[in-house]
Amino acid sequence: MGFLSPPPVRKLPLAGEDTARVVEPNGNGASSFVSSGRRAVASTSLAVDRMQVEELSIAYGSKLAVDSVSLPIRxxxxxxxxxxxxxxxxxxxxxxxxxxxxTKTASLKGRITLDGxxxxxxxxxxxxxxxxxxxxxxxxxxxxxxxxxxxxxxxxxxxxxxxxxxxxxxxxxxxxxxxxxxxxxxxxxxxxxxxxxxxxxxxxxxxxxxxxxxxxxxxxxxxxxxxxxxxxxxxxxxxxxxxxxxxxxxxxxxxxxxxxxxxxxxxxxxxxxxxxxxxxxxxxxxxxxxxxxxxxx
Amino acid sequence: MSVATPPAPKERRSARDSSASWRWTDRLGLAFAWVLGVMFLLITVGIVIYLMVQGIRFVKPEYFVTSPSAGFSESETGGFLDPLVGTIVVASLAMAIAFPVGLGVGVWLSEYGRPTWLARITESTVEMLAGTPSIVFALFGVLLFQHPALGLFSQSTDGVVYGRSFFAAAAMLALIALPLVVANVREGLQAIPGHVREASYAVGKTKIATTRRVLLPAARPSVVTGAMLGVGRVIGDTAVIILLLGATLKIVPAEGPVGELRGTGSTLTSFVFQNAPTGEANQPEKAFAAAFVLLAMVLILNFAMDVVVRRGRRLTWGS
Structure with missing residues (x-):
């Protein structure tokens, strides 16, 4: 599995320093969370579909906040x-x-099901x-x-x-x-x-x-x-x-x-x-x- | 990875030191505000202490248990049992009206407020009530309760309605207390962060259940503050009492059921008014004694309110 190279870490300025510094990650990946610290993943074979989001769009007034999203929740x-x-x-x-x-202005399109x-x-x-x-x-x-x-x-x-x-x-x-x-x-x-x-x-x-x-x-x-x-x-x-x-x-x-x-x-x-x-x-x-x-x- | 060693912290200046850089106008402003603040404090404390000292000299225990009576000297005119009872009765009656109504209006304004135009009108009406001088309520009450349709609230002889009674006074005093209850209930409810309401909806509770079990308990300090401020206003009001309680120093029951409440009487405020050196009775010692009791009642009320509010404010959410 191709992990990314660790992302650069932006440090906030400490007292007395003028600007933020970008610390380049060193090679061993210690400053990246990917590839380390992940819990042991148990098998997800038990997973059961509970909810299904189908083509869901939500708008606040005329502003679209969610645009035809579909995904399962298990x-x-x-x-x-x-x-x-x-x-x-x-x-x-x-x-x-x-x-x-x-929210009064919210309007919703699409379907969400719970156990069907x-x-x-x-x-x-x-x-x-x-x-x-x-x-x-x-x-x-x-x-x-x-x-x-x-x-x-x-x-x-x-x-x-x-x-x-x-x-x-x-x-x-x-x-x-x-x-x-x-x-x-x-x-x-x-x-x-x-x-x-x-x-x-x-x-x-x-x-x-x-x-x-x-x-x-x-x-x-x-x-x-x-x-x-x-x-x-x-x-x-x-x-x-x-x-x-x-x-x-x-x-x-x-x-x-x-x-x-x-x-x-x-x-x-x-x-x-x-x-x-x-x-x-x-x-x-x-x-x-x-x-x-x-x-x- | 470059390890940053924090530089030695600069020498910190306290807030007091930093005022060294203030401009002289700022200093003058601060001095002015300070002097005014202290002056205000001194004047208030001065009045309270003066009245306390003046009053306590004249208070005698028997005043609390003897009714006022006609007489020419301080030793003949009795005590202020009736006005004391009158104050308590009129305040209880007024709050029995103002508190439930104010609570309802406050909850409605804060949590429902539909339709918006009605809520807006209600809001400005309540504000108008708060700004109306009590003598205006009193005058209105006189006209209102003299109407034959409201004759059952006071004494009537041969079809003429007297229109003055504990009921009449309490009804008008309720209007004075109402805006204070409404404003405080509303403020208390609106200070509750929105996510607390949502948390209750998010476990399947209705709006009514949320309001009753979550919001009102959370707003309790404000509700109590509103009620106590209302009581304070009611027991301190004089205009309504003089016009609507009949200006009899003793409680004179009307004929018929609940005659005491339909009859006339006095409160500590009207007692002070009557007995002040400019009043009809002119018994200044009695006036000072009654004023002392009144003041003590108000101070105790404020103190109790402070305790309740302080206790309530300690436990609350982040916003």
Missing amino acids: QGEVLALIGPSGCGKTTLLRSLNRLTEL DDTATFEPTSLRRRVTMVFQQPNPFPMSVFDNVAFVLREQASRRPRKRELKGAVEDALRRAGLWDEVKHDLAHPALRLSGGQQQRLCIARALAANPEVLLLDEPCSALDPQSTQVIEDLIVQLREEVAVVIVTHNLQQAYRIADYVAFMYLGELVEYGPAEQVFGAPKQERTREYVSGAFG
């Missing part, structure tokens, strides 16, 4: 959407559980219980750790089912998000007291609580420190067995570390879609090659 794989800012990747992600509908059913025919609330989302900023609800998860399991605004009946399900969701051991004694504490990384894992637990088919992650680590990022990345890789995972990320290294499939978008178009090794290692399109080697974006 359980057993992590799909990473990458591309420069404004390329439509977040819009695409938000359209999967119809959050785009909250057109998502447009779903009640938005029931679709969003099956396709849940985690956001860039950790945003636990202003209630206890327990209630954050229980809120999702309860009927809309009611307090039923009661706490006792939900204990098992809440514990299960917190365990799946790898948070249980850290919070099991503080379930009654306000969720906003947790650290940023814990808050984000609580958001993931919340998103998993309803046992969704698809988990959408919109740059879930961009507000977190490297350690929390690591924890969440490991978590995402584990989760792909039980839920289809789609992640939007600006961080190419992250996409390389955790994704099985990568979709590169540029100006609303899906430029390239393929296995992570191929997109990063041997991109077929010139624009992909330029982007993953840091030429633009």
